[in-house]
Amino acid sequence: MRNWLPVLLLIALLCGLCAAMPVLEPLFRGLQPDKARVIYQRESLFFLLGHHLMLVAVSAAVATLVAVAAGIFATRPSGRDFLPLVSQVASIGQTFPPVAVLALAVPVLGFGEAPILFALMLYGLLPILRNTLAGLEGLDPTVREAALGMGMSPWQVLCQVELPLAGRVILAGIRTSVTINIATAAIGSTIGARTLGDPVIAGLVNGNTAYVLQGAILIGLLALAADSLFEALERAWGAGVAIANK
Amino acid sequence: MPVTRSLPDPRAPNRVVPVLAGLALVLVWSLDFGRIQPNRIVPGTGHGLVSALGWGGAALISLALGGSLLLSILPVRRRYPCLLVLITVLLAALPQLLVVFAARQLPEGAPYARTVIGAGFWCLLFLLSLMVVEVLGRLRARYGVPLLLLALIAASWLVLLRGDGLDSLSLLREYQAQPGKFEQALWTHLALAFGAVAISAVLAFALALRMIRSPGWQRPILGAVSFLQTIPSLAVFGLLIAPLGALASAFPVLQALGVRGIGWAPALLALVAYSLLPMVRNTFVALTDIPEHLTDAARGMGMTERQVFFQLKLPLAMPVIIEGLRITTIQAIGLTAVAALIGAGGFGDFIFQGLGQAAMDLVLLGALPTIALALLADALLTMLAASLRPTPARA
Amino acid sequence: MIELKNVTRRFGDTVAVDGIDLAIETGEVCVLVGSSGCGKSTTLRMINRLLPHSSGEIRVDGKDITTLNPERLRLNMGYVIQGTGLFPHWTVARNIALVPRLLKWPQARVDARVRELMTLLDLDPDTYANKYPAQLSGGQAQRVGVARALAADPNILLMDEPFGALDAITRENLQLEMLRIQRQVRKTTVFVTHDIDEALKLATRIAVMDQGRIVQHDTPENILRHPASEFVENLVGKQDRGLKLMSLRPVRELMTAHARPRPATPGADALGEDDSLREALSVMLCRNLTQLPVCNGRGEETGVIARERIIRDGV
Numbered sequence: 001m002r003n004w005l006p007v008l009l010l011i012a013l014l015c016g017l018c019a020a021m022p023v024l025e026p027l028f029r030g031l032q033p034d035k036a037r038v039i040y041q042r043e044s045l046f047f048l049l050g051h052h053l054m055l056v057a058v059s060a061a062v063a064t065l066v067a068v069a070a071g072i073f074a075t076r077p078s079g080r081d082f083l084p085l086v087s088q089v090a091s092i093g094q095t096f097p098p099v100a101v102l103a104l105a106v107p108v109l110g111f112g113e114a115p116i117l118f119a120l121m122l123y124g125l126l127p128i129l130r131n132t133l134a135g136l137e138g139l140d141p142t143v144r145e146a147a148l149g150m151g152m153s154p155w156q157v158l159c160q161v162e163l164p165l166a167g168r169v170i171l172a173g174i175r176t177s178v179t180i181n182i183a184t185a186a187i188g189s190t191i192g193a194r195t196l197g198d199p200v201i202a203g204l205v206n207g208n209t210a211y212v213l214q215g216a217i218l219i220g221l222l223a224l225a226a227d228s229l230f231e232a233l234e235r236a237w238g239a240g241v242a243i244a245n246k
Numbered sequence: 247m248p249v250t251r252s253l254p255d256p257r258a259p260n261r262v263v264p265v266l267a268g269l270a271l272v273l274v275w276s277l278d279f280g281r282i283q284p285n286r287i288v289p290g291t292g293h294g295l296v297s298a299l300g301w302g303g304a305a306l307i308s309l310a311l312g313g314s315l316l317l318s319i320l321p322v323r324r325r326y327p328c329l330l331v332l333i334t335v336l337l338a339a340l341p342q343l344l345v346v347f348a349a350r351q352l353p354e355g356a357p358y359a360r361t362v363i364g365a366g367f368w369c370l371l372f373l374l375s376l377m378v379v380e381v382l383g384r385l386r387a388r389y390g391v392p393l394l395l396l397a398l399i400a401a402s403w404l405v406l407l408r409g410d411g412l413d414s415l416s417l418l419r420e421y422q423a424q425p426g427k428f429e430q431a432l433w434t435h436l437a438l439a440f441g442a443v444a445i446s447a448v449l450a451f452a453l454a455l456r457m458i459r460s461p462g463w464q465r466p467i468l469g470a471v472s473f474l475q476t477i478p479s480l481a482v483f484g485l486l487i488a489p490l491g492a493l494a495s496a497f498p499v500l501q502a503l504g505v506r507g508i509g510w511a512p513a514l515l516a517l518v519a520y521s522l523l524p525m526v527r528n529t530f531v532a533l534t535d536i537p538e539h540l541t542d543a544a545r546g547m548g549m550t551e552r553q554v555f556f557q558l559k560l561p562l563a564m565p566v567i568i569e570g571l572r573i574t575t576i577q578a579i580g581l582t583a584v585a586a587l588i589g590a591g592g593f594g595d596f597i598f599q600g601l602g603q604a605a606m607d608l609v610l611l612g613a614l615p616t617i618a619l620a621l622l623a624d625a626l627l628t629m630l631a632a633s634l635r636p637t638p639a640r641a
Numbered sequence: 642m643i644e645l646k647n648v649t650r651r652f653g654d655t656v657a658v659d660g661i662d663l664a665i666e667t668g669e670v671c672v673l674v675g676s677s678g679c680g681k682s683t684t685l686r687m688i689n690r691l692l693p694h695s696s697g698e699i700r701v702d703g704k705d706i707t708t709l710n711p712e713r714l715r716l717n718m719g720y721v722i723q724g725t726g727l728f729p730h731w732t733v734a735r736n737i738a739l740v741p742r743l744l745k746w747p748q749a750r751v752d753a754r755v756r757e758l759m760t761l762l763d764l765d766p767d768t769y770a771n772k773y774p775a776q777l778s779g780g781q782a783q784r785v786g787v788a789r790a791l792a793a794d795p796n797i798l799l800m801d802e803p804f805g806a807l808d809a810i811t812r813e814n815l816q817l818e819m820l821r822i823q824r825q826v827r828k829t830t831v832f833v834t835h836d837i838d839e840a841l842k843l844a845t846r847i848a849v850m851d852q853g854r855i856v857q858h859d860t861p862e863n864i865l866r867h868p869a870s871e872f873v874e875n876l877v878g879k880q881d882r883g884l885k886l887m888s889l890r891p892v893r894e895l896m897t898a899h900a901r902p903r904p905a906t907p908g909a910d911a912l913g914e915d916d917s918l919r920e921a922l923s924v925m926l927c928r929n930l931t932q933l934p935v936c937n938g939r940g941e942e943t944g945v946i947a948r949e950r951i952i953r954d955g956v
Contacts, residue, residue: 031488081260081261081262082261082262084380084383084384085262085376085379085380085383088379088380088383089376089379092379092621092624094576095576095620095621095623095624096617096620096621097576097579097580097581097583097616097617097620098580099580099581099583099584099594099597099616100580100583100597100613100614100616100617100620103597103600103601103609103610103612103613104609104610104613106601106606106609107606107609107610108365111604140724140726140729142722142723142724142725142726143726143727143728143729145691145722145726146720146722146725146726146727146728146786147726147728148691148715149689149691149715149718149720149722149726149799150715150716150719150720150739150740150743150789150790151712151713151714151715151716151717151718151740151743152712152739152743153712156743161728161730164730165728165729165730179476182478183478183479183480183481186478186480186481187479187480187584187587190587190598190601191601197480200480200481200484201587203484204484204508204587204588209487209488209491209507212484212487212488213484213485213487213488215480215481215484216480216481216482216483216484216485217481217485219477219478219480219481219484220477220478220481220482220485223476223477223478223481224473224476224477227476
């Protein structure tokens with residue numbers, strides 16, 4: 001339970017701020033006395049938060065599926081020829097700045113949700129793929145050897161031995177991917193996605209620091225909440241395996 | 247117990263290149279190779295492979311791709327060197343295809359008409375690059391060969407881009423439309439990114455030494471820098487506006503230096519904050535991970551602590567520290583593009599201006615150099631780290 | 642019964658195993674011994690089809706193994722390797738239960754079998770069943786590895802340098818343990834090692850391998866007495882073959898037995914019936930004694946052994 005406390009606190013704080021932003025008006029007024037409006041109200045903050053989350057969650061789910069499948073394929077005997085290329089692509093791909101990938105998706109797919117989802121998936125794939133490969137390739141070879149030698153089928157070895165043992169590393173990859181994607185989705189406001197980046201961009205365009213601050217605080221909290229969620233997940237996972245990996 | 251994995255037989259057929267070449271063939275025939283736009287904004291008409299390059303050009307490309315496909319599966323001696331030469335020539339000649347396209351399809355007497363690179367061309371470029379990566383991997387090529395290839399291809403592209411045949415290319419039109427701005431953006435981008443990396447490298451080294459001297463600092467320092475890294479860039483830039491603005495209005499000296507809520511100051515500050523985690527972590531790990539028997543041996547032979555640090559620990563730690571520098575630099579180059587949102591300049595300016603004006607070529611003019619810079623920094627620092635590795639990596 | 646007929650294995654251009662013939666009888670312990678790279682591990686791994694053989698034929702109980710499903714084949718062969726290959730994310734009990742669970746035994750039977758095996762291998766079930774492999778010592782982990790291999794009562798046991806990574810004392814203990822267990826369960830065993838002393842101690846028959854070929858296949862005694870080549874002679878040690886022969890024979894064979902067991906003298910040096918002649922001689926040389934009492938497992942003195950007798954008839 002202690003693991004989950006920070007997560008719950010951060011989520012409560014995030015939702016609380018989304019709901020209670022107007023209450024803080026005097027505070028923001030002090031910051032930005034010259035503007036008629038200091039609380040972002042073009043769109044409900046809850047709506048933006050939900051949308052932001054949805055974009056990240058969908059892209060993370062698809063990216064995880066694709067990356068884990070590709071990682072498994074490249075480490076099987078039938079796909080081993082592709083392993084050098086796949087791992088090269090995973091590491092070279094990560095040198096592409098996320099914002100550039102986002103920008104490149106627009107000429108191909110136009111403005112709106114499609115390019116941002118596409119860019120998030122594509123970019124989110126890479127850390128997961130890289131970690132899946134590292135996790136599967138980093139296993140003690142004698143464990144796989146023993147598993148096969150005892151008569152487990154390749155499928156049983158994969159599901160009962162390899163994936164559980166590589167799981168922590170894969171989870172860490174998903175964590176990196178989600179952290180990056182929360183940040184990239186925020187920048188996605190510039191290409192027409194409705195996310196918590198909206199207040200920041202609107203504030204920058206109109207010179208309204210109060211808007212910028214509201215958006216920035218919420219984005220920061222969202223990132224921290226997601227990060228602590230993964231922290232707790234890794235701990236929960238570790239409770240069973242920590243001793244095993246000592 | 248030896249786990250025997252048979253080494254790949256260099257004569258065995260390659261299964262990766264045929265897949266890539268086949269995919270390239272399909273895509274280059276099915277997607278638009280290029281488009282002709284009457285002006286900057288109107289989408290214009292797309293041209294497929296045959297329409298863009300004529301039957302001759304289409305046949306030439308198909309022949310080259312088919313050739314590399316066959317080369318990779320037929321029992322050929324010196325398969326990979328042949329493939330490498332073929333693909334390199336193809337890559338180096340890619341801009342020439344655009345020249346042919348412009349000459350064939352650009353309408354006469356339409357000064358605003360421009361040629362736009364299509365999806366087919368991009369896919370061809372992408373898949374050819376993957377093929378080069380694959381072939382270089384099979385050849386176990388070290389720094390020399392890839393560098394030579396890169397130089398060859400870059401030189402050929404520069405010559406072709408500077409020639410007259412590609413004046414109509416939209417990317418070049420955007421470049422020429424704002425003379426001097428590109429260079430300015432380049433320098434701003436480099437100054438911000440490398441300034442941040444340099445500052446954070448010095449800071450990180452100091453922090454790592456602090457952590458080694460007093461282990462009590464380890465948790466707070468690592469906790470703080472990884473907290474900074476978790477906050478999304480847009481939020482950090484946003485959060486810095488108000489305090490820096492307040493500082494500037496409180497201290498006129500700062501204002502005179504150009505410190506304001508927006509601009510280079512918050513950008514640099516945020517970039518340094520971001521760069522700390524990989525730098526601190528790698529420096530710390532590299533310096534503490536030296537095997538104890540080595541330091542014991544060094545001390546046992548009579549080296550002073552100072553000598554142990556400078557002659558043993560630092561050289562052994564260098565590759566890992568450079569790896570941290572590499573991660574940091576790539577990240578800083580990308581984030582500098584985002585910093586354009588708070589008026590810091592750099593290539594991000596083109597990206598966001600382009601997005602604002604729905605001018606896709608302006609977006610490309612910002613995004614492509616950003617990617618190129620990141621790839622270049624990656625390649626150079628990877629080579630630096632490899633060359634500093636005290637024991638040669640085994641093949 | 643395992644038969645290898647003209648079996649060859651190539652890796653690219655190199656021949657790892659070169660047309661070997663080998664017959665391993667049911668219930669015997671066949672030890673493959675040789676220096677690293679001689680093809681002994683490769684031979685072992687071809688028997689359970691972890692490596693396919695390039696040519697030749699391998700039969701297990703009369704059936705060509707290439708006609709069998711590899712998983713079914715392996716489920717009937719226990720497999721123990723150096724470094725144990727225990728699954729780090731499973732407890733000791735779950736590791737041992739691996740094959741019975743793959744064979745879908747009912748849970749109660751699995752649990753009973755796990756307890757039985759842990760007891761057989763001298764691991765207290767209540768203490769160790771729920772530990773993870775990382776919490777065990779090297780010797781304990783290797784015991785679990787052996788228990789896991791024996792779990793579903795396979796006919797055949799394949800062991801690839803199982804004690805190679807252990808310290809000398811633990812290795813010695815496990816070798817004795819293995820002899821004890823082998824007397825109880827009588828598995829057809831193929832055991833790979835580079836340690837000739839281990840081979841001499843454990844084998845019914847030894848196959849000496851060099852450069853992918855079997856250079857001699859015989860009982861330990863014959864290997865020591867009549868090495869087939871210079872290579873085998875060097876392997877078994879030119880100088881101390883006499884002592885090695887002595888270590889094959891137990892004290893029981895040369896002692897002068899008492900008519901009936903009598904209580905042992907407390908505090909005096911004594912040997913066990915199963916100790917080797919080599920140990921007996923060593924103790925006598927150390928203590929400068931001419932004879933020593935011999936005790937049985939219950940601590941009763943059953944006879945005496947004389948130094949003269951060992952020197953005269955020991956080899």
